Each structure stands twice: as C-alpha cells, then as structure tokens.
Amino acid sequence: xxxxxxxxxxxxxxxxxxxxxxxxxxxxxxxxxxxxxxxxxxxxxxxxxxxxxxxxxxxxxxxxxxxxxxxxxxxxxxxxxxxxxxxxxxxxxxxxxxxxxxxxxxxxxxxxxxxxxxxxxxxxxxxxxxxxxxxxxxxxxxxxxxxxxxxxxxxxxxxxxxxxxxxxxxxxxxxxxxxxxxxxxxxxxxxxxxxxxxxxxxxxxxxxxxxxxxxxxxxxxxxxxxxxxxxxxxxxxxxxxxxxxxxxxxxxxxxxxxxxxxxxxxxxxxxxxxxxxxxxxxxxxxxxxxxxxxxxxxxxxxxxxxxxxxxxxxxxxxxxxxxxxxxxxxxxxxxxxxxxxxxxxxxxxxxxxxxxxxxxxxxxxxxxxxxxxxxxxxx
Amino acid sequence: xxxxxxxxxxxxxxxxxxxxxxxxxxxxxxxxxxxxxxxxxxxxxxxxxxxxxxxxxxxxxxxxxxxxxxxxxxxxxxxxxxxxxxxxxxxxxxxxxxxxxxxxxxxxxxxxxxxxxxxxxxxxxxxxxxxxxxxxxxxxxxxxxxxxxxxxxxxxxxxxxxxxxxxxxxxxxxxxxxxxxxxxxxxxxxxxxxxxxxxxxxxxxxxxxxxxxxxxxxxxxxxxxxxxxxxxxxxxxxxxxxxxxxxxxxxxxxxxxxxxxxxxxxxxxxxxxxxxxxxxxxxxxxxxxxxxxxxxxxxxxxxxxxxxxxxxxxxxxxxxxxxxxxxxxxxxxxxxxxxxxxxxxxxxxxxxxxxxxxxxxxxxxxxxxxxxxxxxxxxxx
Numbered sequence: 001x002x003x004x005x006x007x008x009x010x011x012x013x014x015x016x017x018x019x020x021x022x023x024x025x026x027x028x029x030x031x032x033x034x035x036x037x038x039x040x041x042x043x044x045x046x047x048x049x050x051x052x053x054x055x056x057x058x059x060x061x062x063x064x065x066x067x068x069x070x071x072x073x074x075x076x077x078x079x080x081x082x083x084x085x086x087x088x089x090x091x092x093x094x095x096x097x098x099x100x101x102x103x104x105x106x107x108x109x110x111x112x113x114x115x116x117x118x119x120x121x122x123x124x125x126x127x128x129x130x131x132x133x134x135x136x137x138x139x140x141x142x143x144x145x146x147x148x149x150x151x152x153x154x155x156x157x158x159x160x161x162x163x164x165x166x167x168x169x170x171x172x173x174x175x176x177x178x179x180x181x182x183x184x185x186x187x188x189x190x191x192x193x194x195x196x197x198x199x200x201x202x203x204x205x206x207x208x209x210x211x212x213x214x215x216x217x218x219x220x221x222x223x224x225x226x227x228x229x230x231x232x233x234x235x236x237x238x239x240x241x242x243x244x245x246x247x248x249x250x251x252x253x254x255x256x257x258x259x260x261x262x263x264x265x266x267x268x269x270x271x272x273x274x275x276x277x278x279x280x281x282x283x284x285x286x287x288x289x290x291x292x293x294x295x296x297x298x299x300x301x302x303x304x305x306x307x308x309x310x311x312x313x314x315x316x317x318x319x320x321x322x323x324x325x326x327x328x329x330x331x332x333x334x335x336x337x338x339x340x341x342x343x344x345x346x347x348x349x350x351x352x353x354x355x356x357x358x359x360x361x362x363x364x365x366x367x368x369x370x371x372x373x374x375x376x377x378x379x
Numbered sequence: 380x381x382x383x384x385x386x387x388x389x390x391x392x393x394x395x396x397x398x399x400x401x402x403x404x405x406x407x408x409x410x411x412x413x414x415x416x417x418x419x420x421x422x423x424x425x426x427x428x429x430x431x432x433x434x435x436x437x438x439x440x441x442x443x444x445x446x447x448x449x450x451x452x453x454x455x456x457x458x459x460x461x462x463x464x465x466x467x468x469x470x471x472x473x474x475x476x477x478x479x480x481x482x483x484x485x486x487x488x489x490x491x492x493x494x495x496x497x498x499x500x501x502x503x504x505x506x507x508x509x510x511x512x513x514x515x516x517x518x519x520x521x522x523x524x525x526x527x528x529x530x531x532x533x534x535x536x537x538x539x540x541x542x543x544x545x546x547x548x549x550x551x552x553x554x555x556x557x558x559x560x561x562x563x564x565x566x567x568x569x570x571x572x573x574x575x576x577x578x579x580x581x582x583x584x585x586x587x588x589x590x591x592x593x594x595x596x597x598x599x600x601x602x603x604x605x606x607x608x609x610x611x612x613x614x615x616x617x618x619x620x621x622x623x624x625x626x627x628x629x630x631x632x633x634x635x636x637x638x639x640x641x642x643x644x645x646x647x648x649x650x651x652x653x654x655x656x657x658x659x660x661x662x663x664x665x666x667x668x669x670x671x672x673x674x675x676x677x678x679x680x681x682x683x684x685x686x687x688x689x690x691x692x693x694x695x696x697x698x699x700x701x702x703x704x705x706x707x708x709x710x711x712x713x714x715x716x717x718x719x720x721x722x723x724x725x726x727x728x729x730x731x732x733x734x735x736x737x738x739x740x741x742x743x744x745x746x747x748x749x750x751x752x753x754x755x756x757x758x759x760x
Contacts, residue, residue, distance in 0.1 A: 061488050061492045062494070064490075064688055065492055065493065097488075107478075107482075108482075111444045111478070112443050113445045245663035246663055249660075278626065278659045278660065279630075279659055279660050309448075309449045
C-alpha cells in the first residue's frame with residue numbers, strides 16, 4: 001500500500017480553529033489526523049504541504065521510519081509547527097493501520113488496559129458562584145472530576161495579595177457547593193513566572209483537596225517545576241507545552257512532575273505518546289492527556305488512554321455540545337464521566353466535509369496578556 | 380478471543396546442559412502463540428510460574444497485552460525475580476505472536492513498522508588460546524560478520540596472577556586483530572566476573588591498543604551506582620544490562636550514567652513489551668540497544684522483530700546454535716553477510732516442534748559449575 005496524498009483542512013469551530021488532515025492511499029483507505037492549532041495555523045498547514053512529498057509513495061505501515069525520516073531531515077529541533085504537523089500525520093497513519101488490520105488503534109498499541117476512559121470536565125464561570133453552579137450541573141450529568149483556573153481572568157491587573165484571597169474564595173465556594181468527594185484540579189496555565197508566587201498560591205489552595213495543580217511554573221525552565229515539587233503537598237501536573245521523548249525525559253529525570261499531560265496533537269502523536277507514557281511509567285508517573293482542541297484529539301486521547309497502564313484521566317471540555325462536534329461524523333459523548341472504548345477500526349472518527357466547508361477558519365489569536373503597568377504577561 | 384491454556388515445554392539439551400524452556404499459549408479460536416523462557420538454571424521453577432500466571436490469564440483476551448502483563452506483574456506483588464520474570468517474558472512473547480497472527484501482520488508492524496531493511500548481527504566467538512580465538516574470528520568474518528564479541532580473558536584467568544591475565548588478554552585481542560584486521564568491530568564481555576572496578580580499568584587500558592568496540596558488563600550488576608562511577612573513567616563504550624529486570628532497573632542504570640549500549644534480555648526482562656519500553660527510555664537518553672541473546676532460535680526471532688522496528692538499535696547478538704536448539708523449532712533465521720533478514724510474519728513467524736520435547740524430556744537443572752579463586756574462595760561466573 002502506498003500513500004498518495006495528504007489533504008489539509010482548516011475549520012472554524014465557533015471559537016477558534018481546528019486543523020485536520022486526511023492521508024490517502026492507493027487502496028482507498030484514508031487516515032484522519034489533527035494538528036494542534038497553535039495560533040499561526042497557516043504555518044502548520046504550510047509545513048504539512050511541504051512535508052507531503054516525503055510521505056507520498058511510501059508504505060503507511062512504516063510509521064517509526066516515516067516519522068523519524070521526516071524529523072531527521074528537518075535537522076534543527078522541531079518547534080510547535082513541526083511537532084504539530086508530525087503528530088497529525090502519525091495519528092492518520094495509525095488510523096490507516098487500524099483500518100487495514102480491522103481493529104481499533106488501541107489494539108495495535110498493546111491492547112486495551114481498561115474498559116472505559118475517565119474524563120475531567122472543565123468548569124467555567126466569571127464568579128465563584130457561577131463556577132460552583134457549573135460544577136453542580138455537570139455532576140447532574142454524571143461527571144465526577146473537574147478543572148478550573150484558581151484565579152479570575154483579570155488577576156494580572158490585581159495586587160497579588162488580592163489574587164490569593166480571591167483564589168481562596170473561588171476554591172472554597174466550589175468545594176462548599178460540591179463537597180470534598182468530586183475530584184477537583186486547577187490550571188495555572190504557565191502564567192506565573194515566579195516560583196515564590198506559585199508556592200504562595202499552592203499554599204492557599206492545597207487545603208481544598210486538589211487532584212492536581214497544573215502548570216504552576218513556566219515550561220521553558222524545568223528546574224522551576226522541580227523546585228516547586230520539592231515542597232508541594234499536592235500533585236504537580238504539567239507537560240502540554242513539551243514535545244517528544246527528550247523534553248519529557250528531562251522533566252521526569254528532574255523529578256519535576258507527578259502527572260504528565262502530553263497533547264497528542266503536538267507531542268508527536270500516538271507512537272511518541274506511547275514512548276513518553278512508558279518512560280513516565282518507569283518513573284511512577286501517570287498520564288493525563290491535554291485535550292482542548294478538535295474531536296480527533298479526543299479520539300486520540302481515548303485510544304492512548306486505553307492502551308497504557310499508567311493513565312490517570314483525560315481532559316474534556318464538553319465538546320459534544322459545541323459546534324466543533326459538527327465537524328466530525330461520529331458522536332462521542334461521555335457517559336457517567338467516562339468514554340466508552342470505540343470498537344470501529346482505526347481511530348473510529350471521520351471528518352464531515354460538508355460541515356468543514358461550511359465553517360471557514362476564523363481570525364483567531366490568543367490576544368495579549370498584560371500586567372497593571374502594561375508590561376506583557378503570560379497567557 | 381480468550382486464552383484457554385498456557386503450557387510450558389522443557390527439554391534438556393545434553394550437548395550444552397542447558398534446558399530449552401518454551402511456552403505455548405492457546406486460545407479458543409485455535410490461534411496460538413510461542414515464546415522462550417530464559418534458562419536461569421533451576422529451570423523446573425519455570426513451569427510452576429507459567430502455571431501460576433496461567434491461572435490468572437485463562438479467559439483473558441490475549442490481545443490485551445499491556446493489561447495481561449500488568450495482571451501478572453502486579454499480581455505477584457513482590458519483585459518477581461529471575462524465574463518468574465523469565466516465565467512472564469515468554470508469555471508476553473506468545474501474546475504478541477497471537478496478536479500478529481490474529482491481525483495477519485508481523486509483530487514488528489505492530490511496533491510501528493520496520494525502520495531498516497536488514498538487521499546487523501554480531502557473533503560470539505570463542506577460544507581458549509589466542510590462536511583458537513583468532514581462528515574463530517577469521518571463520519566468522521569470512522561468513523560476512525563485521526562485528527564480533529569475545530571474552531577478554533582466558534578461561535583459567537582466576538588462577539593466574541592478574542598481570543599475567545592482562546598480558547594474556549592483550550595477546551588474545553592482538554591475535555584477533557591480526558586475523559581480521561582493523562575494520563571489524565570487536566567487543567569484549569567480562570561477564571560480570573570482575574569484582575573490583577579498578578581492575579576493569581586496567582584491563583580496558585590494555586585492550587585500548589587494539590581499539591575495542593565496547594567492554595561488556597565489566598563489573599557486577601547489583602550496584603548500578605558503581606557502574607556509573609566506572610563509566611566516567613572508561614576509555615571505550617560500556618555495554619551492559621542483560622542481568623537487569625524490567626524498565627525500572629534499566630532506567631536506574633541509565634540515570635546512574637552506567638551505560639552506553641543497553642543489552643536487555645527479552646527472555647528475562649519482561650518480554651517484548653518491556654523490551655520496547657526500555658528501547659524508548661534508551662532513545663530518550665540518546666542510547667542504543669544491542670539485545671543480549673545467548674538463547675535459542677525462538678528468542679532470536681523475538682529480538683529481530685524488536686530490532687526491525689527500533690530506531691536506536693545497534694546490533695543483534697548471535698551465536699552458534701546446537702543441534703537440539705535447531706531441532707526445537709520449525710526453522711532458524713541466520714545472518715547472511717553479517718545481517719539478519721527481516722523476520723516474516725504473521726506473528727513472530729516461528730513455531731515449536733513439540734515432538735522434540737517428548738523425545739528429549741527434561742533431565743536435570745542446569746548448573747553453571749563452581750568458580751573458585753586459588754585460595755578456594757568463591758569467585759563469580
């Protein structure tokens with residue numbers, strides 16, 4: 001079998017954009033993948049177009065060879081553009097292999113280790129009470145694990161002491177509403193640079209019995225996470241900003257993490273994620289895949305989670321209720337806080353071309369964060 | 380598909396004293412898988428371990444390999460050790476064989492596909508004297524091998540004064556170089572028999588004159604910190620890992636800085652599942668693997684599937700097989716011009732000849748023999 005073409009799609013999902021690909025073969029089997037939408041998405045699309053000729057004419061089952069060959073020819077360390085493109089292709093190639101073999105991708109990745117995949121649901125709200133209401137409503141829907149920001153969106157403009165007080169109130173309000181039993185995580189989103197501030201925040205919110213604190217330090221400098229973890233009495237989760245086995249190994253060897261959060265759309269895809277999970281397993285570290293983008297990412301997360309022993313929990317944003325669910329043909333909805341394992345060959349998800357055509361990409365960027373004095377903050 | 384039976388076959392190979400210990404996993408769909416157990420010595424422990432794991436695995440889906448591995452490993456609670464891990468390693472191979480057969484794919488394709496067209500082998504050469512060693516080197520280079528491995532020291536080195544043993548080691552390597560020239564890779568295996576790290580450095584310094592490929596397991600494996608300390612001073616690549624169990628111990632070795640070339644053993648480390656994870660960990664540390672393989676033709680095939688699909692692979696150990704080993708399987712895979720061909724599927728692509736096990740049943744455990752120092756104190760083997 002030979003790869004004949006790589007098609008790239010860029011679609012608006014109502015809020016931001018999703019980048020999808022389809023790898024076509026001469027036997028009519030098509031593999032679907034998704035690349036991380038990094039913001040300047042056209043660079044990823046351009047990279048995929050540039051890379052297409054490296055794959056056309058090749059046997060799609062030689063995934064390690066094809067991906068390594070592509071990485072090696074680029075010579076310089078791949079950044080978010082290269083890793084996102086590579087990840088999309090890897091996912092599509094495994095989709096093809098699964099379809100050829102007639103089994104879901106997780107069967108090819110070592111077989112299923114569990115019968116269902118637990119998710120945590122993001123909760124939203126401008127005020128602590130709105131957050132609590134959102135969590136209560138999701139509990140009604142069967143969810144039992146949640147994640148939110150510990151600080152309000154305008155925190156960069158507030159004096160730090162005030163931020164700490166507001167954080168305390170947010171967590172207290174949520175816990176008062178839902179009780180201690182549901183799992184509750186918080187995401188600092190690499191927005192705090194100073195480890196001393198992260199420690200102060202952790203000290204305030206740790207009493208609220210958290211599942212983990214996510215990205216409490218910047219990702220560039222792994223020693224910050226390592227320093228935090230020495231004193232943390234709460235699980236430290238991080239990794240969505242890291243690509244490939246080498247960066248994750250740096251993090252793990254620095255004893256800087258309790259839960260890694262690779263994103264299947266930019267960590268390198270299924271095979272790289274399998275490698276990363278194995279390395280984490282040897283460090284007694286669990287895996288909670290990052291999953292904020294399109295539904296192909298969710299499918300990839302479910303297959304990955306199904307095939308590793310050290311899976312913790314999968315991120316989920318209730319995408320079944322959002323417009324992005326229209327971009328795919330299948331409907332994947334968690335039941336009682338868990339995804340059932342798919343049984344169709346491959347990843348079990350395909351693109352709805354009509355919907356993709358009807359939803360052109362939006363002009364989207366992350367905006368720019370700044371502090372009260374106008375200096376740039378982190379997003 | 381469900382596992383219905385896991386049986387362990389043991390046959391004594393009287394030519395070597397080793398036991399051939401194979402495992403066959405059967406399913407309700409008629410597909411079965413084969414694997415090889417490391418012959419650790421007290422080989423009748425293996426059937427008991429296989430039976431112990433069988434009780435947990437009957438009724439399970441053989442294609443849920445990660446889960447079945449965890450079921451056995453985590454079910455044992457205490458660190459399993461040699462006999463049990465050897466049994467688990469073989470069972471794991473049988474599950475990959477079954478999965479490949481069920482999907483009509485060679486196992487390496489499930490590992491992400493082949494990254495190479497052929498697999499470089501290195502051959503274990505032997506000789507009590509420098510001339511005998513050189514002759515074996517010459518024969519195997521003539522067959523096409525471009526990489527060899529030998530013991531650096533003569534068989535009776537424990538009875539010799541150390542400086543005499545060093546002089547003899549130099550003569551051995553000199554004779555090999557004289558026979559095969561400068562362009563053949565020649566590694567040396569001290570076989571964890573040297574107790575003092577400083578003696579390893581003295582030995583390696585002597586060998587450096589003839590450009591060794593690597594020095595293998597030069598000290599004992601129990602103390603991974605000392606392996607790391609030793610490597611800081613090693614003038615050539617340090618190869619080791621065959622005696623370590625699971626990804627956990629190999630990771631510990633790596634984090635101690637104790638290795639350049641990893642040599643995990645598929646029949647004892649935890650099977651192909653664990654070999655892959657070790658290869659991943661090695662890849663992330665920019666290290667290569669050269670799988671240890673003193674075992675039979677079945678283990679060789681298991682290794683070849685891993686080698687075919689692993690980017691950070693260096694070379695595959697191989698040796699002369701005995702008649703018993705050759706007769707224990709349907710076919711053997713041999714290197715041509717120093718390279719093994721890609722193994723063929725589906726599955727592992729090899730089968731056990733069960734008649735051999737009926738004809739030559741188990742006779743006795745394998746004793747490695749005693750090694751003593753001149754004062755009759757116990758040495759390492």
